[in-house]
Amino acid sequence: MTVLNVAIVGSGIIGANHAEAIARHPRLRVAALVDSRLDVAEALAAKLGGEPACHLTLAEALAAQHIDLVAICTPSGLHVEAAEQTLRAGAHLLVEKPLDTDLAKARAFAKVAAEAEARGLVCGVVSQHRFDPAMAAVHRAVREGRLGRITSAVVSMPWWRDQAYYDSADWRGTWAFDGGGAVANQGIHLVDQMLALLGRPDEVYARTALVCHEGIEVEDLAVATIRFTSGALAVLHATTGAHPGLPVRLALHGTAGSAVLHDDQLEYCSPALDDAVPQEERFGAPKPADGFVTGHLRQYDDLVEAIDTGRPPGVRVEDGLLALALVRSVYVSATLHRPVDFGQVLDGAYDNVTVTTQE
Template sequence: MLNVAIVGAGIIGGNHADAIVRHPRLRVAALVDAVPSVAEALAARLDPAPMVCSTLADALSSTGIDLVAVCTPSGLHVEAAEETLRAGTHLLVEKPLDVSLPKARAFAKVAAEAEARGLVCSVVSQHRFDPALVAVQRAVREGRLGRLTSAVVSMPWWREQAYYDSADWRGTWAFDGGGALANQGIHLVDQMLALLGRPVEVYARTARVSHERIEVEDLAVATVRFAGGALAVLHATTSAPPGLPVRLQLHGTHGSAVLHDDQLEYFFAADRPGVAAPAQTRALVPAEELFGAPKAPDGFVVGHLRQYQDIVEAIDDGRPPGVRVADGLLALALVRAVYVSATLGRPVDFEQVLDGVHDDVEPSVEEMV
């Protein structure tokens, strides 16, 4: 058994706990939260009940913590992550890696050193383990779609004003690190990177169109050019009532693939002459992963469970996890590039953003309320 300490016992921490208790090799050994009643409420629904601590140091001082899952507000991720690695403990950090690219950049170096010492360091990107994305990524890697040429990625979600009013840190640059793109859309950003590779240039606009009392955007639109030559359109909003499923279209010189609501809707590759797209689609993933099949009500937990399985295997095998801190850094840098471009009103070079050339740019959001 591997003993897990969850730092941050809110909604996301509870989701991690639900995933952990379903894994035969994992046990929630400690819950850490600055508000004891929050941790105690989560502990009460777990069996056996874990230890409740007010600080991560208290949890790490106990014997036998093998893995720490950091589920605090985004602006507090790096501090808890560094403390975990200093203690010689394996690490999983919720997305995004942090709200600050400079902090995340510095932490990536710390994580690389920890990996060299044999620690597993990962960032939550549970959708990388969705069967549909895994199948399409494999097809891309095998060259079945030919040279990738374009993609359209959209997250038309809806969040009530009450969502942002529910906690002081929501909708702030300091703790949320951004709005619809940084908080919700970063999963789509990560999937773009997994399929299309490294970005080269970003040109974006952001706006606040339907929410009040927030600093950040509830709408972001960007065009992204990738090193392989592909062009992509990225759209992320929490202002699309009633909220629609995410959609990712990928096109290449020899075929296309469409993921809708994290399931496979369409796949065609010209390397199978005479086989129509519906047959190719059905052959690529299990029936329950095809778009239109009923989704499990606990799908959100299942996604995290898949990533926890990868982490357990990485610890057992002494290999890097499927999603590393370096991957989380690239996703955060792409989000930051969108904000920098929108603020400056011009295209920006991705590598310059990643390297810190634009670290002094304070993001601004067009007001359209």
Template sequence: MTVIDVAIVGSGIIGAHHAKAIARHPGLRVTALVDARIEAAEALAATLDPRPSVHLTLAEALSAQAINLVSICTPSGLHIAAAEETLAAGAHLLIEKPLDTDLAKARAFAKVAEEAATRGLVTSVVSQHRFDPATVAVGRAVREHRLGRVTSAVVSMPWWRDQAYYDSAGWRGTWEFDGGGALANQGIHLVDQMLALLGRPAEVYAQTALLSHERIEVEDVAAATIRFESGALAVLHATTGARPGLPVRLALYGTEGSAVLQDDQLEYFHTTTDPQLRAADLVPPQDVYGAAKDPDGWVTGHLRQYQDLVDAIGSGRAPGVQVRHGLEALALVRSVYVSAGLGRAVSFSEVLDGAFDDIQPSQVTPNSSQGANQ
């Protein structure tokens, strides 16, 4: 097997997770680490064998050795600049979620990635939960019409982040680098899963609030109702103010059956097309809700996406998660913020196409009248 040399840009928590996933793939090798905080890159490099080179800039890393793939793990607001530099250098690309904080920049980058694909370069956006066995099983059931017409969904992420989390880095909880709060940073995985299972949204109506944290610009609670082009209705909820933190839950309801994913496992499945079919028949035992989970599951999820990326590079096919998927997830998050700021429903297509690009973050600042000290 030809080994793909990888540079990781960003040596923080998520960069370390990528390094662990790459170390478990026989076709990948971390060759370089890039971080403006050289001590962070040095610390991560010391945990890897063989030890990668360490660089202050991506340009320096790209000029120092042959790099086939670059994984962008920087704060969200820095994604596009590094991504464009990567494709210009002729390397394949994986961008951590979200695609960026700025929808207009992300929209322009989608065209750059499309042109790069004509040169054989593969670009993917991290959405590792699309590869979870439970999500794959439910997606197949939807495509095979085992649930009949999907009529509605309820998606909830009741997580907890203490104040120290936001205080730990200056970029956390900012519009410029985090791109939003509970929904943009943590909840975007559920947003993407919802899009994968329900298709394209038509209209979004939302509210956001800052209720349990201080010294941040963004929301820690978001709630939205979404109408999809199929006619299905969904409720989306995300918060980092739910102590002690509960499992994420995605429930899908249809005229011939229903499915529930909880904590990335398949909790419930029913279909009238095959009444004997149950969750345990669709996923491995460890992916049935209640079973002991892989303690290294986060790394396993990224490993699945890296496997898809390696397959795409080797075969020349499109990756399972493309830039357009990342763009649509970002547009749905942006739709929530625009709707909350305007106090009315907004068209998803209009947000995606740029009709609300002139709305500034200050215009969508969450209601904080019930803040942490109130």
């Protein structure tokens, strides 16, 4: 099987995580690193043995050698431009979450991605927790109807980010480049899991607040109630102001059973999932120190298989668009102090609303 050349755009923390995952994959090779600061790219290249070529722009990397796949790990507000450039060059695409900060841009890009998929390109959005064995097993149980009709869910992310985190880069905590705070940046994985397990939302009612950080534009606390097309109701809680930081918890309830994911592990499921979840992925088992890289590696496994077989990847651009629209719905509702229709947000009816963080 051929080895695929990968260009990573953005050589910061997330780019380095992708580089480590790619280095572990037998079918992938980090061929190029792109960063607006060449010294940052060169430092990451040195950790990889000095093999990747370093470039200031994606255009340079694409012109210098054949690139099969581009992984975009820039600040969120720069995702779509690089993604469009990738597809024009005929390379496969993996975009870090969220798809972008601007729903209108993401909506337009989704059409570009659909056309690229029709030409045989694979276009994925990072949501590595969909590939956690526990999450995959619960998702399968939902699809098979083993939990009955899903009636409700409670999802909580009580995380902590100190002030130094936001002070570490001037783009952090901004609407333009972060796209939001606890929901858009950290909580996007939970949003995606909710969509995977409960389907399409109908209505969102939310409040946001900035409770314990300074010098940022976005929220560090959000609470929302969401009504889904199925009739299920869910509560979403996301914060970066819960010292010292506790694990994510997702509880899913149906007419024939319930499941609880705690810290990405299976804490409870009735009816039992038997051996669908390995013991090391069940609650209480020690979590591997390299779990963050392992999650991305699982998504790269899925992406390579999609490229080989021509099937869609496990998380497509349209999935990323729905997740971004749900995040936007939270912010629009909080700004307007009333429930909003998810479909109208998705279709652009609220594109002219300038979202704000409520004090």
